[in-house]
Amino acid sequence: MSDEAAPGHVRVRMDLSYDGTAFSGWAKQAGGRRTVQGEIEDALRTVTRSGDTTYELTVAGRTDAGVHARGQVAHVDLPRQLWAEHREKLLKRLAGRLSKDVRVWSLTEAPEGFNARFSAIWRRYAYRVTDDPGGVDPLLRNHVLWHDWPLDVDAMNEAARRLLGEHDFAAYCKRREGATTIRTLQELRLSRGADGVVTATVRADAFCHNMVRSLIGALLFVGDGHRGPDWPGKVLAAGVRDSAVHVVRPHGLTLEEVGYPADELLAARNKEARNKRSLPGAGCC
Template identity: 40%
Template sequence: MTRYALALEYDGRAFSGWQVQPDRVTVQSVLERALAQMAGQPVRVHAAGRTDAGVHASRQIVHFDTDAKRTLTAWVRGVNSFLPEGVGVLWAREVPDHFHSRFVATARHYRYLLLNHPVRPALWAGRVGWSHHPLDLDALRAAVPHLLGQHDFSSFRAAECQAKTPVKTLSRLDVHAEGTLLYFDFSADAFLHHMVRNLMGALLHIAKGNRPPEWMAELVAARDRTIAPPTFMPDGLYLAGVSYPSEYGLATEPEPRHGLI
């Protein structure tokens, strides 16, 4: 039995999230079906993170076990030939038996793309978030330090979140503007369900002038989801990379910004 790691990219609009669900098309279900066709036997995959419906990935990492003997090229090009449009394998690597895409990960990286423009996007619809309000980026950036470090992020946690603890360490939150397109880069040891989208909702609430930057510290301290702004749209959210110890030789951090991702 050999264990392989794969990197995937996908457009979340076509799927009901990552995880297999009855009578729903999900990324996991179509990938397992494609791998089974290539392997000639059932294959179960495990992902670094479960993305919701409408959320994309430019670097999702998964692993699976099989005793089928195939080349690494077959696990990429061959599997892609069985996958629908909107999802594809980027690379395949053989990894040790103790590798686990979720449990040995040291950090996850998400990127949120936001179009700040008076009219809604058409060509980029579903690929970027959108705000037509003028945004004060200086105020938004002033709120960021209140989020960095280890905190109880209960104010940004979905009610259905199954994480054992709401305490996470947010090590990076960078905001970069290229014209009307804004890039928000988040890195943490792990994320709660809807955490990035809930953080985006609060950051934009401040950027619109509804609250001062210091209000973010109050939200964190309150540990109360009911007083925070609504969850922001999934459209511009991408799982952009997953970090692992160097022993595995997997370069999976986000690539430099280019185009939409």
Template identity: 50%
Template structure:
């Protein structure tokens, strides 16, 4: 099995692809991806799966998140042999998806780093930094990464002293200056569409920086908190935080709205390329096409990455 070709959804000699939806508090982790000697979300989940199946189980994710970034709607997949899937029921009348969700959550809780350890809140129910939200067999052609149509992030900002809630400081940016959402939205609009975002990301060797930015907008909620929504077909490394960090310079009046478009066209990073802090960033949702289009979407996405 490799990470370019999806498993065949079959119970007669093939592997079964299993979709696992996950939510997590990214604060205690050094990001999603496994890193030697560091606590990561992927490492914690894979350790739990290895305890269950007594072998290495590779987890493919819709979008890698940076250190400190949270997720409510992360999507992953794994590939299991049919006997592994059906063996989860242990001969009882229990749906394998229910059994895997329950058992994986238990093993994840046992493998959390000390700073993310599950805490008991009531009647033995642990409040965990990583929650397995759902488990189920994936439709034919599903690939958590390549089948995705888009990823959507949120970023919350308190830009007035009266909005600074110490109980929310782990998920909200406290900004020292009041921001003008009209300026923010005027500048952000120039970045929409299929563009080269080299000026707003840390490129990986051999990877493209072309992305389709579908939404980049700021809205102040009834509670006064300013919330940014950033949605794209995919994101380069550090791209969302770079977009937010640059936009804040416009919202505070430090730069003109046109400056964001000028930076985009310059295709270079310099001392004014500032990353917004990671802790308010949340992966809210990953959207997929209808089941019949999953395989073709995955093929199209792979082709774009290879051609770029």
């Protein structure tokens, strides 16, 4: 995965959003399942009249089935001539071709060294849940989880503060062979809106699989009184999956924004992001 477009090509940054309800996640899959990547690549191939040629997207954060995105970022490398021919009308043509649950908002030439995945310095998610005894507003049912116990947001925030910083989040991640679970959790806070919906804001340099939904599952156990505020931190320190930590349902989760450094820092960030991380003082083996 190069940090530069091939000769004769232009790297194009794509800002987009989607309602994940009817998608089997971001990444293309075998078997004809509907995915965000597959749908956009198909639309791009059609509107640029590229025949059998597919221009593959690289995304900032792969989302699971049912997860939404308001501020997703991807890049695609297009032949320079094709970009010059279509750039002025490409956005509108994509809008006419794509389904209504996915939108591309901007297409811009990326700065030198830009990589949608490796250049990112943080991703910010929001998870929304309501404890209203009546349930979820029907207009929000695909975006808000219903938790049928009253939630103490202050207790949840107390527990959340103990999880901030750089840690091995193995206890909150689904392990993948050869991948590290060390992450820096930069922000984790919860607030209750005037409508009673509790929004958890979660920001980190990167996330491992199921990390956000597992963290929220642990915090909900604190909020409803089943566990004390120190429990999520103890689970983190133990470093192993706890059967009491539930991975909450995906529909409450939205990727809100992806952050990137200044253009002159892109190359350094790409290199840093590719390095396998270890915690200070950890052994090499």
